[in-house]
Amino acid sequence: MSEVRQKATIAKDASSRLGNLTTGQKNTALLRMAEALVAEQDSIIAANAEDLKRGADTGLSTSLLDRLALTPERIESMAEGLRQIIELPDPIGDQLESFARPNGLRVEKIRVPLGVIGIIYEARPNVTVDAAGLCLKTGNAVVLRGGSSALRSNERIVEVLQAALAGTDVPPGALQLISDPDRASVDEMLKLNGLLDVLIPRGGASLIQNVVKNATVPVIETGAGICHTFVDESAKPEMAEKIAINAKVQRPSVCNSMETLLVHRSHAEQHLSVLAGKLSALGVELYGCPQSRELAPQIKTAADEAWDTEYNDYVLNVKVVDSLEEALAHIRRHGTMHSECIVTENEAHASRFLQEVDAAAVYHNASTRFTDGFEFGFGAEIGISTQKLHARGPMGLPALTSTKYRIYGDGQIRE
Amino acid sequence: MSEVRQKATIAKDASSRLGNLTTGQKNTALLRMAEALVAEQDSIIAANAEDLKRGADTGLSTSLLDRLALTPERIESMAEGLRQIIELPDPIGDQLESFARPNGLRVEKIRVPLGVIGIIYEARPNVTVDAAGLCLKTGNAVVLRGGSSALRSNERIVEVLQAALAGTDVPPGALQLISDPDRASVDEMLKLNGLLDVLIPRGGASLIQNVVKNATVPVIETGAGICHTFVDESAKPEMAEKIAINAKVQRPSVCNSMETLLVHRSHAEQHLSVLAGKLSALGVELYGCPQSRELAPQIKTAADEAWDTEYNDYVLNVKVVDSLEEALAHIRRHGTMHSECIVTENEAHASRFLQEVDAAAVYHNASTRFTDGFEFGFGAEIGISTQKLHARGPMGLPALTSTKYRIYGDGQIRE
Incomplete structure (x- = not known):
C-alpha cells in the first residue's frame, strides 16, 4: 500500500x-x-x-x-x-x-x-x-x-x-x-x-x-483574484485615492489586492493625473487604455492580456469608462468573482453594483483588501473560496x- | 463553436x-x-x-x-x-x-x-x-x-x-x-x-x-444508496417488521430503500424466521450470513460482494450481529452514507447510533424511505446529495x- x-x-x-x-x-x-x-x-x-x-x-x-x-x-x-x-x-x-x-x-x-x-x-x-x-x-x-x-x-x-x-x-x-x-x-x-x-x-x-x-x-x-476598483463620477476624490492606493499597495502579493482600476471619464479628467502620479511614486507600474494615457503620462500601453492578468505585484491596469454599465461589463468579462469595489456617492449606482456584480465580496466605499477571515471577524481563515459551491x-x-x-x-x- | x-x-x-x-x-x-x-x-x-x-x-x-x-x-x-x-x-x-x-x-x-x-x-x-x-x-x-x-x-x-x-x-x-x-x-x-x-x-x-x-x-x-436497517435486541417485533418491510418493498428501485437488514442475535433467534417468511412471501429474495440461514430457510448464502451491492430490487441481504458495535462497524464498512436506521427501545443505543453513523440521514424507529425532499416538507427536490460538500x-x-x-x-x- x-x-x-x-x-x-x-x-x-x-x-x-x-x-x-x-x-x-x-x-x-x-x-x-x-x-x-x-x-x-x-x-x-x-x-x-x-x-x-x-x-x-x-x-x-x-x-x-x-x-x-x-x-x-x-x-x-x-x-x-x-x-x-x-x-x-x-x-x-x-x-x-x-x-x-x-x-x-x-x-x-x-x-x-x-x-x-x-x-x-x-x-x-x-x-x-x-x-x-x-x-x-x-x-x-x-x-x-x-x-x-x-x-x-x-x-x-x-x-x-x-x-x-x-x-x-x-x-x-x-x-x-x-x-x-x-x-x-x-x-x-x-x-x-x-x-x-x-x-x-x-x-x-x-x-x-x-x-x-x-x-x-x-x-x-481558493485563490485567484483579479479584483477591480471602480471610481464612479460622483466619488469623493480623497476617498477614491485612499481606497485605490490601499487596494493596490498595502500588500500587492495577495489575492484581494486590486489589479485593475476603472475610472469614470469625468472623474478621470479631473483626478487621474494626480492619482497616477501618487501610485507611480509608490513604485506601481501603470498600464492603461488610450484615454487613460492621454490623462496621465506615467501610464504605458496595456496589452490585451493585461486585463486578465493577476499581477500580485506593484503593477496596475487603468481603464477609463464612460458609465457604470461599461464598468459592470468589464468586470463581468475580466473579473474572477473574488472582490470588487465601487467608490461612489450615488446610492443608486452603489446599490446596482452590489446587486449585479457576481463576486464573493462586493464593496461600496471600502478597500477590497478586507476580504479576509480575520477582517470579517471569523477569528480564523481556511482560505478564500472563489467557487460558488x-x-x-x-x-x-x-x-x-x-x-x-x-x-x-x-x-x-x-x- | x-x-x-x-x-x-x-x-x-x-x-x-x-x-x-x-x-x-x-x-x-x-x-x-x-x-x-x-x-x-x-x-x-x-x-x-x-x-x-x-x-x-x-x-x-x-x-x-x-x-x-x-x-x-x-x-x-x-x-x-x-x-x-x-x-x-x-x-x-x-x-x-x-x-x-x-x-x-x-x-x-x-x-x-x-x-x-x-x-x-x-x-x-x-x-x-x-x-x-x-x-x-x-x-x-x-x-x-x-x-x-x-x-x-x-x-x-x-x-x-x-x-x-x-x-x-x-x-x-x-x-x-x-x-x-x-x-x-x-x-x-x-x-x-x-x-x-x-x-x-x-x-x-x-x-x-x-x-x-x-x-x-x-x-x-446524487444517488447511490446502500442503506441498512439495524434491528436491535430491544426492538419491538411488530415495529421492526413494519419498518423493515416498508424500507425494502414499498419502492425497491429507489436509493433510500434498504439493501441490508442487520438483526441482533437475540432478536433474530425469536423473530427472524417470521420476518424472513413475510419478506419472502412479498417476493423478496434473501441472501445472508450463516447464522441467519440457520434461523430462516428462505435465506440463501450471501456472496462476499453482496454487502456492497445496491440491488434496487426485490433482493435483500440479512446479517445477524452480536452487538450495536458490530452493526456500527458493518455500516461503517459497507454503507454509502445515504440513509441508515436503528429500530430499538434502548435510548442509549439510539443516541449512539444517530451520533456515530456517518450518513446524510440517520433514523430512529422510522423507515429509511423518508429520505426525500417532499417527505421532509421542502416542497421540491433536486435530488439527494450523497456528498458532504x-x-x-x-x-x-x-x-x-x-x-x-x-x-x-x-x-x-x-x-
Missing part, C-alpha cells in the same frame, strides 16, 4: 472517533499542541535549518527562503494561532434546523465534521500548524501534503504535534503528513475518493489549477463542516 | 440578468410555462411518439419505454409541478448574516443564484420540466443534457417552454437543451469551467460516476443557491 493510501486510511479510521469528541477534549489537545511547539522549538528550528540549507543550495529565491524560515518568534506565532482557535466557538453539533412532520417524525439538521480533509500546499510551514488546528477544532482528520522544500520542517512539526496528541483523547492518527516528495503522491491524493472527503489546495495558481483540473475528490477552490469568500470554521439529518420516529413507514 | 459551448455561453449571458428578477417576475414565467405545457400537449405527445417508436425499434425495455412515455395526465403532472414551485418561498436575496465591524464596515451575507447549472440525466422527460422550473425559481440558468432516447420529447418541451418565456421578463436564453446525442457533448460539459458553475448528474450509477470522475466543473453528487441529503431550493458578501463602508482602508 502506498504511503498516501496508508496514511489516509489511518486518518479515516481516526475521523470516526474525532466527530464524537467534546469541545473540551479538542481544546485540551490544541493547548497541548501549542505548548509542544514552543517546548520543541529547538528541534523544529534545527529541522528547518536543513530545509533552508537545501533550499539555498538548490537556488530557492530569497523571498521563498524567507517564507520557509522559522524563528522562535514565528513558532510562538504558530502556537498563538492554536491558542486563538481554542477561543473560537465549536460549530460541531450545532442544531441548524428542527421541525416536525405531520406524520409525527421529528427531523433535526446538525453540523458534523466533513471527515477527512486533504490539504495540498507549498513552502510555508505555518500552514501545517494552522491546518492541523482548524481541522482538529472541527473534528476533521487531515492529510497534509506540503511542498518538498519544507519537508524536514513539516515532518518535525507533525512529529511534535502527534506526540502532543498522544496524551489526549484525540487519536494521533487524526494528523497525517505525506513525506513522499514525488509529485505522484499529490496525484494519488486527488483521486482518493472514499478516503478523502474534501481537498483544499493552498498556494499559487498552478498548484490550485492542477488540483481543480485533476481531482475526483470534491475540491474547495459549499462556501464562498473568506472561510471560517463552518466551511470545514457538513450536516446530517437525524430523524426520530415511533414506527413511521412511508405510505 | 460547438453546440455545448454556444448554448452555455447564451445561458451565462442570461444568468447575469436572471439573478436580478423579482419573485413575481419568476413566478409569472413559471405560470406561463405550466400553461404552455398543457396547451401544447398534443405536439409534445407527438414528439414523444417519435421517441417511443425509435425506442421500440431499437429494443428499449418495457420499463424504460414506460418511463419515457408521456400522456395528457403526465403532462398535467409536469405542469402541476411547476405550479407547486410557484408556491415555494424564493430563497434569492435572503439575508443570512449581517454584522458590523469595529472599523465601521457593515457586512451582509445574502443568497444569490449559483449561476449556470448543468444537468445531465437519462430518459425521463419530466426531469426536463422539473429542472427548468427549479433552476428558474432560484434565478439560475440551466443547460440540460438529457438521454438521447428522449431527445425529440425534450426538444419539443424546451421549445414550448422557451416560447412561453418569450412573453415574460425571463430571458429565454436561461433555458438551454443540448441536442447533440453524441457522448462527446457530455464530455464537453464536464470540463466547461467558466461557463458552468455546477453540474448535477441525475440517473444511474454509471452516469453519476462518469460525471464525478471526469468533471472539472464542481459536481453535486455544499448540500447533504434531500436538496430543496437553497441547494441551488450560493452566497455573496456585500460590504458597506465610508472610505475604510486596511491598515
Whole structure:
C-alpha cells in the first residue's frame, strides 16, 4: 500500500472517533499542541535549518527562503494561532434546523465534521500548524501534503504535534503528513475518493489549477483574484485615492489586492493625473487604455492580456469608462468573482453594483483588501473560496463542516 | 463553436440578468410555462411518439419505454409541478448574516443564484420540466443534457417552454437543451469551467460516476444508496417488521430503500424466521450470513460482494450481529452514507447510533424511505446529495443557491 493510501486510511479510521469528541477534549489537545511547539522549538528550528540549507543550495529565491524560515518568534506565532482557535466557538453539533412532520417524525439538521480533509500546499510551514488546528477544532482528520522544500520542517512539526496528541483523547492518527516528495503522491491524493472527503489546495495558481483540473475528490477552490476598483463620477476624490492606493499597495502579493482600476471619464479628467502620479511614486507600474494615457503620462500601453492578468505585484491596469454599465461589463468579462469595489456617492449606482456584480465580496466605499477571515471577524481563515459551491469568500470554521439529518420516529413507514 | 459551448455561453449571458428578477417576475414565467405545457400537449405527445417508436425499434425495455412515455395526465403532472414551485418561498436575496465591524464596515451575507447549472440525466422527460422550473425559481440558468432516447420529447418541451418565456421578463436564453446525442457533448460539459458553475448528474450509477470522475466543473453528487436497517435486541417485533418491510418493498428501485437488514442475535433467534417468511412471501429474495440461514430457510448464502451491492430490487441481504458495535462497524464498512436506521427501545443505543453513523440521514424507529425532499416538507427536490460538500441529503431550493458578501463602508482602508 502506498504511503498516501496508508496514511489516509489511518486518518479515516481516526475521523470516526474525532466527530464524537467534546469541545473540551479538542481544546485540551490544541493547548497541548501549542505548548509542544514552543517546548520543541529547538528541534523544529534545527529541522528547518536543513530545509533552508537545501533550499539555498538548490537556488530557492530569497523571498521563498524567507517564507520557509522559522524563528522562535514565528513558532510562538504558530502556537498563538492554536491558542486563538481554542477561543473560537465549536460549530460541531450545532442544531441548524428542527421541525416536525405531520406524520409525527421529528427531523433535526446538525453540523458534523466533513471527515477527512486533504490539504495540498507549498513552502510555508505555518500552514501545517494552522491546518492541523482548524481541522482538529472541527473534528476533521487531515492529510497534509506540503511542498518538498519544507519537508524536514513539516515532518518535525507533525512529529511534535502527534506526540502532543498522544496524551489526549484525540487519536494521533487524526494528523497525517505525506513525506513522499514525488509529485505522484499529490496525484494519488486527488483521486482518493472514499478516503478523502474534501481537498483544499493552498498556494499559487498552478498548484490550485492542477488540483481543480485533476481531482475526483470534491475540491474547495481558493485563490485567484483579479479584483477591480471602480471610481464612479460622483466619488469623493480623497476617498477614491485612499481606497485605490490601499487596494493596490498595502500588500500587492495577495489575492484581494486590486489589479485593475476603472475610472469614470469625468472623474478621470479631473483626478487621474494626480492619482497616477501618487501610485507611480509608490513604485506601481501603470498600464492603461488610450484615454487613460492621454490623462496621465506615467501610464504605458496595456496589452490585451493585461486585463486578465493577476499581477500580485506593484503593477496596475487603468481603464477609463464612460458609465457604470461599461464598468459592470468589464468586470463581468475580466473579473474572477473574488472582490470588487465601487467608490461612489450615488446610492443608486452603489446599490446596482452590489446587486449585479457576481463576486464573493462586493464593496461600496471600502478597500477590497478586507476580504479576509480575520477582517470579517471569523477569528480564523481556511482560505478564500472563489467557487460558488459549499462556501464562498473568506472561510471560517463552518466551511470545514457538513450536516446530517437525524430523524426520530415511533414506527413511521412511508405510505 | 460547438453546440455545448454556444448554448452555455447564451445561458451565462442570461444568468447575469436572471439573478436580478423579482419573485413575481419568476413566478409569472413559471405560470406561463405550466400553461404552455398543457396547451401544447398534443405536439409534445407527438414528439414523444417519435421517441417511443425509435425506442421500440431499437429494443428499449418495457420499463424504460414506460418511463419515457408521456400522456395528457403526465403532462398535467409536469405542469402541476411547476405550479407547486410557484408556491415555494424564493430563497434569492435572503439575508443570512449581517454584522458590523469595529472599523465601521457593515457586512451582509445574502443568497444569490449559483449561476449556470448543468444537468445531465437519462430518459425521463419530466426531469426536463422539473429542472427548468427549479433552476428558474432560484434565478439560475440551466443547460440540460438529457438521454438521447428522449431527445425529440425534450426538444419539443424546451421549445414550448422557451416560447412561453418569450412573453415574460425571463430571458429565454436561461433555458438551454443540448441536442447533440453524441457522448462527446457530455464530455464537453464536464470540463466547461467558466461557463458552468455546477453540474448535477441525475440517473444511474454509471452516469453519476462518469460525471464525478471526469468533471472539472464542481459536481453535486446524487444517488447511490446502500442503506441498512439495524434491528436491535430491544426492538419491538411488530415495529421492526413494519419498518423493515416498508424500507425494502414499498419502492425497491429507489436509493433510500434498504439493501441490508442487520438483526441482533437475540432478536433474530425469536423473530427472524417470521420476518424472513413475510419478506419472502412479498417476493423478496434473501441472501445472508450463516447464522441467519440457520434461523430462516428462505435465506440463501450471501456472496462476499453482496454487502456492497445496491440491488434496487426485490433482493435483500440479512446479517445477524452480536452487538450495536458490530452493526456500527458493518455500516461503517459497507454503507454509502445515504440513509441508515436503528429500530430499538434502548435510548442509549439510539443516541449512539444517530451520533456515530456517518450518513446524510440517520433514523430512529422510522423507515429509511423518508429520505426525500417532499417527505421532509421542502416542497421540491433536486435530488439527494450523497456528498458532504455544499448540500447533504434531500436538496430543496437553497441547494441551488450560493452566497455573496456585500460590504458597506465610508472610505475604510486596511491598515
